[in-house]
Amino acid sequence: VNDYLAGRDAAWMGPVYEFLGLTAGYVKEGMGNAERQRAYEKDVTYLTAKESGFDFLRGFLALSSEELVQRPFRYAIIDEADSVLIDEARIPLVIAGNSDASGADAGLMAGIVKSLRLHEDYEADEEDRNVYLTQSGACKVEAVLQCDNLYEEKNLQFLVGLNNALHAEVLLKRDIDYIVRREKIELVDELTGRIADKRKWPYGLQEAIEAKEGIVSRTKGKILASITMQHFILQYPSICGMTGTAISSANEFLEKYGMNVVVVPTNRPCIREDHPDEVFESKGAKEAALTAEIVRVHKTGRPILIGTCSIEESEHLAGKLSEAKIACNILNAKNDELEARIIAEAGAVGAVTVSTNMAGRGTDIKLGGAGEQEHERVAGLGGLYVIGTNHNASLRIDRQLRGRAGRQGDPGSTRFFVSLEDELFKRYTISDRLRSIICSEAYDGAIDNPMLRKEISHAQRVVEGQNTAIRSTLNKYNEIIEQQRRIIFNRRLEVLLDRKPLKLMAERLCKRYKLLQPSVGEEMLQKAEKQVTLYFINSCWADYIDYISYIRESIHLTHLAGKNPVHEFNRLAVDAFDRLLEDIEDNIIHILSHAEITAAGIDMKKEGLEAPASTWTYLVDDGMEQLGLCALCRDPFSAAFQLPLFMVLLLSNRYLRKREKIKD
Known part of the structure; x- marks a missing residue:
């Protein structure tokens, strides 16, 4: 999940592995190549998925095999598997280098x-x-x-x-x-x-x-290489994972990764009590009832954890509690560095903790506080009381919040306070349908209507299903770029590891090749071609990514002209990739036709072929709502149909272009 846990768990489990005759290590951000190589050489290596992905992308920029830090992929065991494999599946990992900014001001x-x-x-x-x-x-x-x-x-x-x-x-x-x-x-x-x-x-x-x-x-920088989390993970021949909330995404695990979900029984029986939703017509009524409930329970000394949907809401609620003379701790993105301390005391007598979503906050809340000195007293009060102020678009996130109470057989209870004006219902235009169920009656307090609760639960499942369908469609939409990436990455690795002799200069520049061979030697000519080939694979691929990114910025606008955005993107991607392969060869030939080739190869700096002076890594938030890509998701059939056409279109394009060259 993070660098701290990678180092901690490697240290904890190291003696066990050593007892079994195995070695263990870990990788974290900031390590040098030598340290990384040693860690990857261990039998068991702990690290985050993104750190492994970034090392993979750095390998694409390597100029010698000694710069590669990873061994061939074998087996991946993933903690918080639903977060990494489902929620972050489409997030691209990126390595970028310096470039001049461009585009509109x-x-x-x-x-x-x-x-x-x-x-x-x-x-x-x-x-x-x-x-x-x-x-x-x-x-x-x-x-x-x-x-x-x-x-x-x-x-x-x-x-x-x-x-x-x-x-x-x-x-x-x-x-x-x-x-x-x-x-x-x-x-x-x-x-x-x-x-x-x-x-x-x-x-x-x-x-x-x-x-x-x-x-x-x-500095915006230029993307040199990227890969989505899903496509990176799928490079491991064997994958497994663990999480407490996988069962609701079982179909998605099977569809995306071919993984079955198995439920392991709890160590101790779960005695947590999940109360029905408290439903209100307006946000104001919900807020008043929520505050009153917190005041009532707080008087007993029972610890309370309140899960909110945003930083803004968490701070607003904390302000309301302050007005009611209730001290609380706030845990959100603005102070997440205090997480360990806040979570450690969230189960103490009288503790009130207001948090944004609890997903991925792996630390258990111990009844009685960090030392559990008053465990029995808090258990006697009913354990931790968890309140949700909104339902999430994902049922898994709701379950993760509920799961903070009643851990390891402890008592606890949960309840959600929701209103028909909540963002989830407004965004998906569900509010009006829910209001029709209560027959337009005015309610000041909670609405005790089992049919309404059932409809809310159904609406949440519909929203989650829509989001799953969108992820699935956009994944198919990205597949064509992934297939192109594999072709380029595999080609570069073959060149880097000298798996095949390079023949472009010998075939396309026969006279120059024969002229230089006696004085320079076969080995140095191969080295020169390797230098230039590695450079232009990187350079042309970066230009291609830049072009595809530019197309993706505006492809959704093509539906205004009556065109299908998916088909247009498919056509442009195939054409661009075809040109990319030709450009790599043409650029290599251009340099080899005039560059000075010595016993040391080619002076890349002299030829203006230097790699970026610095690079950095980051992740891209690839949400469709930020890109106007909704139009791309309206035709799932088209997205599914396009991938098998890629190779056919590519080959036919290349054939037609070669025929045109012959005619010319």
Whole structure:
């Protein structure tokens, strides 16, 4: 889950492995190559999935086999498997290098958007999490930018920049989707409530948020290589995992990874009591009842844990409790460095803890506090009382919150307080249907209606099903790029490890090859071709990723022209990849035709072929709602159908182009 746990568990389990004749090590951020190589050489290596993924991407930039730190993949055991394999499946891991920033001025676009008015200049779609200009808004923007038609191809950078600025201004909320800390934008993981470490929004959206908040943008950089978490994990021939909340995602585990879910019985019987939802018509009524319930239970000394859906809500509730003279600890993305201390005391007598989502917070809450001195007293009071202030879009997250009570056979109870005005119901336009069940009667207090509770539970399952379908469709949409990545990565590894002799210079530059062979030698000619081949595979692939990223920024806009975005993306990706393969060969030939080749190979610096001076790694928050990709998800059949066509289209394109060259 994190570097701390990797080091801790390797130290804890090391003696056991040694007793069995095995070795154990760990990898964490900041380690050098030599340390990493030694850790990967161990029989058992502890590390986070993302750290292993970043090492894999660094291997794509290696210029010699000695720079590779990983051994061939064999077996992966994944803790918190639902979080890594399901929730983070589509998140791309990225390695980037220095480059000049390009694209529309994010500051200019942010200023334009702030002058626009809802309904008059733009419309926002809460259900699809999308926002778009009206005719009036387009005219205003065109006047400011002094362009005739915003939707012409020559103005595409303006359109993409404006689209990002609109999303940043209207859909992404401070203290809900992100926080501003130390003059940086830090994303909040909607499932865990924590800061999403090293994660950024893609395709110019990060710069749009920075412009919105008046923060100087860091160097954007150029993506050199990337891979989604799912595709990286699938490189391991054998995978298994563990988590307490996998059963509801059993079908997804089977579909994505071919993994079956097995439920292991608890060590001790679970005696936790899960109460029915307290349902209210308005947020105000819910808030009043929630505060009253906390005051009532707090008087008994029983510890209470309240799970909220955002930083904003957690701070608002803490303020209400302060007005009621109740001291509480707040655990959210703004102070997650205090997590261990806050969690350690959350089970103490009289403790009240307000937290954002508890997913991924692996520490158990011990009754009676960290030392469990008053365990029996707290158990006698009923154990930990867990309250949820909203239902989540994922049933698993609700179960993870409930699961904080009644651990290891301890007593405990849970209850959710929900209103028909909650964000989950509003976003998916469920509120009106729920209101119709109560026949428009006015309710000041809780609504005691079993049918309403049943409908809320059903609505939550429908929302979770929709999100699962979206993940599945977007995964198929990404498959074509993954297949292309495999081709390029495997080709580069063959060159790096000298698995096949390089013949391009001998075949395409016969005269120069024969001229240099006596003086330079076969080995040095191979070395020179290897140097240039490795460089241009990296360079051309980075250009290709840049182009595909640019296409993805705007592909959803093609439906305005009556085109299918999935088909258009498929066509463009195949054409671009075909050109990529040709460009690699053409660039290699161009350099080898004139570069000075000596006994030391080619002076890459002299030829202007230096690798980036510095690189860094991060993760991309690839949420479809931030990219306007809803149109891509409306045709699952098209997304599923496109992958088998990739190789056919690629081969036919190459054949037709070669025929054109022959005719010329």
